[in-house]
Amino acid sequence: MSETTEDQNVRVAAICDQLITLEGPLLPILHEVQEEFGFIPDGALQTIAKKLNLSRAEVHGVASFYHDFREEKAGKHVIKICRAEACQAMGADALGDKVRRHLNVDWSQTTADRKVTLEPVFCLGLCACAPAAMIDGKVVGRVSADRILEKVGS
Amino acid sequence: MSIKVYVPLDSGSVALGADDVASAIAAKASKSGADIKIVRNGSFGMYWLEPMVEVETPRGRVAYGPVSTDDIDTLFEADFLTGGDHKLYLGRTQDIPFLKSQSRLTFQRCGIIDPVSLEDYRANEGLTGVENALKMTDEEIVKAVTDSGLRGRGGAGFPTGIKWNTVREAPADQKYIVCNADEGDSGTFADRMIMEGEPFVLIEGMIIAGLATGATKGYVYTRSEYPTAIDVMNEAIKVARAAGVLGDNILGSGKAFDMEVRMGAGAYVCGEETSLLNSMEGKRGVVRAKPPLPALEGFLGRPTVVNNVISLCSVPVILEKGAEYYRDYGMGRSRGTIPIQIAGNVKHGGLYEVGFGLTLGEIVEQIGGGTASGRPIKAVQVGGPLGAYFPKELFDTPFDYEEFMKRDGLIGHAGIVVFDDTVDMMKQARFAMEFCAIESCGKCTPCRIGSVRGTEVVDKLERGEEPELQLELLRDLCETMKFGSLCALGGFTPYPVLSALTHFPDDFKPRALDIAAE
Numbered sequence: 267m268s269e270t271t272e273d274q275n276v277r278v279a280a281i282c283d284q285l286i287t288l289e290g291p292l293l294p295i296l297h298e299v300q301e302e303f304g305f306i307p308d309g310a311l312q313t314i315a316k317k318l319n320l321s322r323a324e325v326h327g328v329a330s331f332y333h334d335f336r337e338e339k340a341g342k343h344v345i346k347i348c349r350a351e352a353c354q355a356m357g358a359d360a361l362g363d364k365v366r367r368h369l370n371v372d373w374s375q376t377t378a379d380r381k382v383t384l385e386p387v388f389c390l391g392l393c394a395c396a397p398a399a400m401i402d403g404k405v406v407g408r409v410s411a412d413r414i415l416e417k418v419g420s
Numbered sequence: 421m422s423i424k425v426y427v428p429l430d431s432g433s434v435a436l437g438a439d440d441v442a443s444a445i446a447a448k449a450s451k452s453g454a455d456i457k458i459v460r461n462g463s464f465g466m467y468w469l470e471p472m473v474e475v476e477t478p479r480g481r482v483a484y485g486p487v488s489t490d491d492i493d494t495l496f497e498a499d500f501l502t503g504g505d506h507k508l509y510l511g512r513t514q515d516i517p518f519l520k521s522q523s524r525l526t527f528q529r530c531g532i533i534d535p536v537s538l539e540d541y542r543a544n545e546g547l548t549g550v551e552n553a554l555k556m557t558d559e560e561i562v563k564a565v566t567d568s569g570l571r572g573r574g575g576a577g578f579p580t581g582i583k584w585n586t587v588r589e590a591p592a593d594q595k596y597i598v599c600n601a602d603e604g605d606s607g608t609f610a611d612r613m614i615m616e617g618e619p620f621v622l623i624e625g626m627i628i629a630g631l632a633t634g635a636t637k638g639y640v641y642t643r644s645e646y647p648t649a650i651d652v653m654n655e656a657i658k659v660a661r662a663a664g665v666l667g668d669n670i671l672g673s674g675k676a677f678d679m680e681v682r683m684g685a686g687a688y689v690c691g692e693e694t695s696l697l698n699s700m701e702g703k704r705g706v707v708r709a710k711p712p713l714p715a716l717e718g719f720l721g722r723p724t725v726v727n728n729v730i731s732l733c734s735v736p737v738i739l740e741k742g743a744e745y746y747r748d749y750g751m752g753r754s755r756g757t758i759p760i761q762i763a764g765n766v767k768h769g770g771l772y773e774v775g776f777g778l779t780l781g782e783i784v785e786q787i788g789g790g791t792a793s794g795r796p797i798k799a800v801q802v803g804g805p806l807g808a809y810f811p812k813e814l815f816d817t818p819f820d821y822e823e824f825m826k827r828d829g830l831i832g833h834a835g836i837v838v839f840d841d842t843v844d845m846m847k848q849a850r851f852a853m854e855f856c857a858i859e860s861c862g863k864c865t866p867c868r869i870g871s872v873r874g875t876e877v878v879d880k881l882e883r884g885e886e887p888e889l890q891l892e893l894l895r896d897l898c899e900t901m902k903f904g905s906l907c908a909l910g911g912f913t914p915y916p917v918l919s920a921l922t923h924f925p926d927d928f929k930p931r932a933l934d935i936a937a938e
Contacts, residue, residue, distance in 0.1 A: 268427065289700075289719075289720060290639075290682075290700045290701040290702045290719075290720070292702025292703075293682070293683070293684075293685060293699060293700070293702055294682070294683075296685070297683060297685065298435045298646075306805030317744050318702075319670065327704055328642065328702065328703060330685050331687065331704040331705060331706075331861075332684075332685030332686055332705070333686035333687060334644050334684075334685035334686040335685060339831060340844045348606075350606030350607075350763040350805065350855075351606040351801055351805060351837045351848070352606045352607045352764040352835075352837045353606070353762040354848075354851070355764035355837055355838060355839045355840070355843065356764065356765055356792070357546075360623070377891050386804075387645060387686075387860070388604065388605075388688060388855065388858075389604055389605065389606045389608075389645065390431075390435075390607065390645050391431065391432075391603060391608070391609040391611075391612040391643075391645065391646060391901070392431060392432050392435050392469035392609070392611055393606060393608065393763030393764065393769070393770030393835065393837065394432060394465075394468075394609065394761070394762065394766075394771075395432050395435055395436055395467050395470070395769070396764060398435060400645070401711060403508050403647065405434060405435040406435050407432060407436045407467075408435075408436065
């Protein structure tokens with residue numbers, strides 16, 4: 267929080283300079299900005315727009331189209347639970363309900379203590395070891411609600 | 421010489437604990453002074469046996485599985501490093517019936533080799549396809565692919581050779597090969613498995629596509645949900661570049677081809693080829709109207725081949741062994757092999773590559789072994805979230821593009837999701853509409869609005885509000901979406917909805933009335 271907007275812009279501009287020669291650089295830039303800050307800061311949109319000779323609205327349009335890009339920082343832990351059919355067939359709905367109840371959040375929300383963000387995901391490609399989840403970037407198969415909660419210490 | 425121990429790096433295997441198993445084996449070996457080399461290979465696709473550990477022995481590779489960290493002590497006690505007997509002993513890997521009965525052409529080296537070892541790949545006849553292609557004219561390569569009968573494995577089933585020829589004949593200063601690795605369909609994981617387990621075959625397939633069409637640049641567009649596949653692909657590309665397989669002088673031929681990996685950002689619709697191209701260009705992933713075809717105006721307006729991973733990975737074997745060899749597998753107009761992915765509530769879930777033509781019942785009941793829960797099968801969804809639900813009465817349908825269409829279904833990317841008798845088909849129909857609403861790109865009205873109205877209609881049906889009228893509305897809405905949508909997302913969402921309605925009408929009785937009747 268101590269970082270000034272100006273510092274932020276310098277970092278975003280550096281990312282743009284590094285990737286601008288790619289064919290179709292906007293998605294790689296947005297991914298890199300999110301990697302750097304944990305989300306896409308509002309001010310970054312203008313900096314990216316300027317660098318790529320686009321309007322801020324265009325960049326916002328792209329960033330907001332994709333489920334991956336966040337407008338605010340996620341909680342300390344990110345739980346992604348697969349809600350697609352193969353996992354449904356193995357009880358993913360009940361699993362999701364239990365985790366939501368326990369954390370007292372709905373899908374795409376963060377707990378009040380900012381400890382856990384819960385997100386739905388539609389398929390992790392782990393359909394033969396369902397139900398599946400991804401916790402802080404690590405995949406888990408044949409998972410239970412208790413195991414998910416244990417992994418984030420809740 | 422150190423003993424080779426194989427522990428998969430495949431995401432499915434890792435999700436079941438392979439990383440911990442690998443470190444536990446390494447720790448135990450170093451403590452006991454055993455000289456071993458752990459190779460992180462791809463998976464053979466038998467997920468009920470994962471993590472499956474293999475050891476190289478004089479009688480061949482033998483397997484143990486499913487191994488957990490708790491089994492490591494007893495495995496060492498049983499002398500598994502020489503293939504000793506243990507309760508998890510599975511015999512020689514190649515003799516495991518699930519594997520032995522397959523016809524692995526596309527996945528021939530997946531699981532066998534170290535994924536990023538080009539030496540391993542070459543030692544198993546890798547690169548023979550591209551070496552042959554380099555001796556042929558572009559027309560001859562296209563002809564071989566056309567003659568093989570290969571059709572797009574992403575789901576549309578369009579003949580690959582014809583697409584390539586359109587790009588070959590299109591004049592342009594720059595053409596592209598785009599590999600659609602945006603495998604978002606639930607129940608499918610073939611693209612992930614091959615990118616993680618045998619990335620060089622995709623690289624080889626893309627080079628051949630480049631030689632056939634005059635494209636010198638390739639992209640693999642894959643999902644952010646597949647971090648391991650991205651890492652393995654990037655590493656393999658680096659190795660291939662260093663070895664002169666990619667670059668300005670492919671294998672010393674003087675011809676150029678290079679490629680890179682691009683990561684999507686969690687939009688299902690980007691698996692549709694035109695929306696994928698927009699996404700790669702840095703735009704919102706909205707669908708483009710066709711024409712123009714991507715083959716003529718694709719990435720950055722240039723002629724572009726957009727092929728699924730499995731289509732491209734099937735090309736090297738065609739160039740290696742000939743069109744006829746590949747065409748001899750399969751049935752009807754569905755030639756060659758298809759990696760079927762068996763998933764959901766199933767006992768033996770995994771990847772099974774075989775010629776087209778097995779019946780759905782054979783796949784689910786014999787190969788898949790029925791449900792994991794042990795309950796009766798009620799429905800099987802084939803082809804991902806946009807595929808139809810099949811009841812047991814249709815289990816005689818042969819796995820073939822045309823045969824599935826005759827039964828109002830589609831094979832899609834060949835993913836099969838099994839449900840037991842606890843599934844509520846009205847809920848599944850509602851989910852199909854809900855999923856379409858979440859993932860719609862918003863470009864066309866039938867998909868954007870129709871899917872939202874669809875969920876509302878199912879909700880009313882569930883509440884018992886004028887059920888006859890809602891059923892009629894739902895069918896009418898599906899008709900509009902099917903014929904009025906720009907792409908398969910809106911256009912195919914009616915498949916799961918209508919198949920659920922047609923084959924499982926009892927599940928669509930109003931719930932409120934049931935309660936009232938009690």
